Amino acid sequence: MTHPLDWLTTPCARIDADSAEAARAYQNTLTKPPGSLGRLEEIAVQFAGWQHCVKPELNRVAIRVFAGDHGLCKQNISAFPQQVTAQMIDNFVAGGAAINVLSRFCHADFDILNLGTVAQPALLAADKNLHLGAGTADASEQPAMTQEQLIAALNAGRDQVDALADCQLFIGGEMGIGNTSSASLIYALLADRPAAEFAGPGTGLSIAGVTHKETVLNRVQDKYQVQVRTSESPALAALQLCGGFEIAAICGAYLRCAQRGIPVLVDGFITSAAFMVAQSLQPQLRDWSLFAHCSAEPAHRNVLEQLNIQPLLDLEMRLGEGSGAALAVPLLQQALALHGQMATFTGAGVDDRL
Template structure:
């Protein structure tokens, strides 16, 4: 960054994967009552989780889902189909248990937390709130990045730290898997601009309808992102953290901090759609070993997501044409990880079943 930012913790290395546990899990897969490789990617998922958790038979029973909410100054450019007030309204919906991620969390038995890192309108916590709520507001939304950086260095550092704190809290509560979600009107514009700066892709390639723009709305969004690239590219060239500060959002920065912290502390992360994948790309640029600790849940219907996944070197587990955000796509992939673990631990070996293994 161009100014001093207290983010030294980002330089801490990721926890190494446990190669002995991975080898033991691989050997176990070879002894299970099935042809080698017959369970395809489910075998690979179980072995990767074993390396992450340092145990031959991993588990993802305890899932922490944290949704970061914030608003964006770039919304003033008219890049969203909805007004900023929807961000606060959706936070209340999360807290009451009425949103898609709320339903998914209940279905999974997951712990759901909502973190306000910069919602522009007041958030009233309902008396019947069913999710944990944390106020870590940096400001009432970012600045309009058409006229300057979206965040000051101190604000960016504070947002990153909100993500770090959420992972530390999840681990203290016994989490075995972390999902980060987001809510913020205009955040697909911020994410698209950030991905353009990181990958040199065009705005046309990375801009999509977001929450429901029509063709004219998408064309306008492309114009806005093009202007952001023109304004900020030279000052952020080769510096992912500076790109984040200039065109990102508080919730995107929090997700970056969370994914880096997951890698540092050895907590597997399940990455959601377009916006979280852009945060993962930033996190990987800051700490390449973050890639070892991430599963990518799905390829969303947002047009730029495939490009971002490729930039991350990621192969998504699902493709369901989802584009809701909130962490919902990641939640859909949790049963797949659980099944991989259950098959790995629960199937009999050839010796246990008294079946010849053909060798």
């Protein structure tokens, strides 16, 4: 009998190693010292392998923001009320959020999907409002999601990617008051480390607020750590027990992108938690991923170091929404422009002898 999550095990698409190697060789014919463009050269090589050509381009970027509320907010772990999630969704629809500005700047295909909030957005179209629940349950009292909600959220992310006709790069953004706490718990449960190590100010908690948040997260972790540790799929268990609808949807989107051969640009602290879950299910996802920036959320730097990831930017951002990733798109485009448009030594009549 087919299980609704069987698609998670579909292999990732093949990367064209021949095109990547040809692109690397082509880099050495350009009018510059070998390696002088640093990581920009490797970015071009990666895109060559992804796009199966020597001179890749980046013109079609899709940005999808996934939203959802978190029942753990009942434990006073956020500086903002949950009504803000729905209000921000309306701001996205109206085009006034940071991610809207950045999406327009890089000519990205932008859309938003609400998985389930406490308050209802006023401007969001009905087909963009799944309403899996009025946010997740309070994870300090019961699992954040039912099995059915987890499946629906993962599949919603998959479906957003399946609806993309022609995409060269995918960015997943998130909106959900309280979701730094959910992300912190996912990190802690999968690393089997104290949740306090991953707790930070989020949207702006005071020192006292962070201390309280650490206490709450440690208590929740104690409730579920053994269950996660002994689970057949620790990543899915952590996601269901303590995650968010939007985090699950991003996880599903990342996996589907890699299966369809679409590279993903991971944003910040929350989306990195979604990536960690997804990579636990499909280790090859790493080969289809770039990381945009290091968040100012304190634990993000440690998480990236543990994953042996060097992000593209480090600008002390902590907004979320996919904003750090959108900001990095022009950098990627310029890397490919340099690779594809610079003259070769032969073409320019420049002596390439060392």
